[in-house]
Amino acid sequence: MTATVKVDIWSDVACPWCFIGKRRFETAADEFRAAGGEVEVEYHSFELSPDTPVDYEGSHSEFLSKHKGIPTEHASQMLAQMTELGKTVGIAYDYDALHTTNTVRAHQVLHLAKSHGKQLEMKERLLAAYFEEGRHVGQIDELADLAAEVGLDRVEVLEALKTDRFLDDVMADKAQATSYGIDGVPFFVLDGKFGISGAQEPATFVDALQQAATAVA
Amino acid sequence: MSRPLEILGDDTAPACEDGVCEIPAAPVNQD
Numbered sequence: 110m111t112a113t114v115k116v117d118i119w120s121d122v123a124c125p126w127c128f129i130g131k132r133r134f135e136t137a138a139d140e141f142r143a144a145g146g147e148v149e150v151e152y153h154s155f156e157l158s159p160d161t162p163v164d165y166e167g168s169h170s171e172f173l174s175k176h177k178g179i180p181t182e183h184a185s186q187m188l189a190q191m192t193e194l195g196k197t198v199g200i201a202y203d204y205d206a207l208h209t210t211n212t213v214r215a216h217q218v219l220h221l222a223k224s225h226g227k228q229l230e231m232k233e234r235l236l237a238a239y240f241e242e243g244r245h246v247g248q249i250d251e252l253a254d255l256a257a258e259v260g261l262d263r264v265e266v267l268e269a270l271k272t273d274r275f276l277d278d279v280m281a282d283k284a285q286a287t288s289y290g291i292d293g294v295p296f297f298v299l300d301g302k303f304g305i306s307g308a309q310e311p312a313t314f315v316d317a318l319q320q321a322a323t324a325v326a
Numbered sequence: 327m328s329r330p331l332e333i334l335g336d337d338t339a340p341a342c343e344d345g346v347c348e349i350p351a352a353p354v355n356q357d
Contacts, residue, residue: 124342158345176345187349194349288328293343304331307339317334 112322113147117298119155119286120232122215122246125191125202128236130295130308132198137314146322151223152232154216154282155294163247165209172209195240206243213279215239215246218256220275221266230259300324 118134120127138148158176165172173184188204195202215235222231238244238255245251249270257263269275289298297305297314299321305314340348 121342124347126340126342126347130341157342161345173346191347191349285328289331293341295341298331299334301328302332304333305335305339306333306337307335307341309335309339313335313339320334 113149114141114318114321115149115151115300116318117151117153117301119153119282119291119296119298120294121155121157122212122235122239123161123210124155124157124294125195125240126308127295128200128240129194129198130297131232131236132200133308133311134295134297134314136311137318140311140315141318141322146318148318150229152219152228153285154219154279155286155291155296156212156216156279156283157294159211159213161209161211163211163214167209169204169207169209201241203241203243207240208243208245208247210245210247212246213276214249214252214270216279216282217270217273217275218252218261218266220278221269222256222259222261225261227259227261231256231261234259 116134120131138150141148161172170181170185170188173179173187174181177184188202192202192204219228219231219235222228234255235246239246244255246255249267252270253263253266256266286296289296289304293306295308297317299305299317302324303317303321305317342348
């Protein structure tokens with residue numbers, strides 16, 4: 110097998126299932142490559158909660174409680190549950206340290222990173238920063254620091270964020286998601302033909318990659 | 327409008343939607 114499968118992934122930074130789904134997909138992609146296949150990945154923007162302020166005041170349990178209409182204690186139990194699920198794929202969710210924020214700027218950084226061939230590194234850096242390290246991924250200076258860590262020019266990042274240079278790209282991704290009928294993330298589109306929703310098990314991703322690789326154009 | 331996608335996989339796989347993520351209520355990795 111030598112086919113290259115293009116995988117477009119709609120995802121948000123503030124999305125725990127996107128992080129777990131990323132890990133599971135990577136496991137599948139490694140298996141697919143080991144069998145001779147090739148995978149090309151591109152991330153696209155999806156804002157789960159675009160109305161969230163940059164500086165949300167309150168804990169993530171309180172945020173979840175308000176969104177789901179459930180008691181804060183119940184929300185805390187759910188986050189503890191997600192923390193345990195994260196451990197199964199090597200993710201150390203730290204909801205006590207997490208800064209709930211708006212992610213539109215983080216998405217703009219991902220587009221800037223893509224223009225420099227660094228999108229995959231930036232995506233991983235942002236997810237880890239947000240979920241595991243308590244970094245504030247809504248603030249411009251913090252985003253510039255994180256971008257510099259993956260080799261991007263800090264000054265360029267600051268300029269791009271202050272002028273919303275990549276905002277149109279974020280909106281275009283969201284429009285494409287709507288066109289596909291995507292209403293939840295992570296969502297994976299293979300070769301523009303096949304769609305897979307959610308944090309599937311690696312074996313499911315492998316099957317899908319094989320099906321895409323052998324599909325008649 | 328993009329051409330319709332052929333949906334693959336388990337349609338009950340967990341995802342996040344409208345700011346809310348499906349999180350199982352029961353503990354995982356139970357004895």
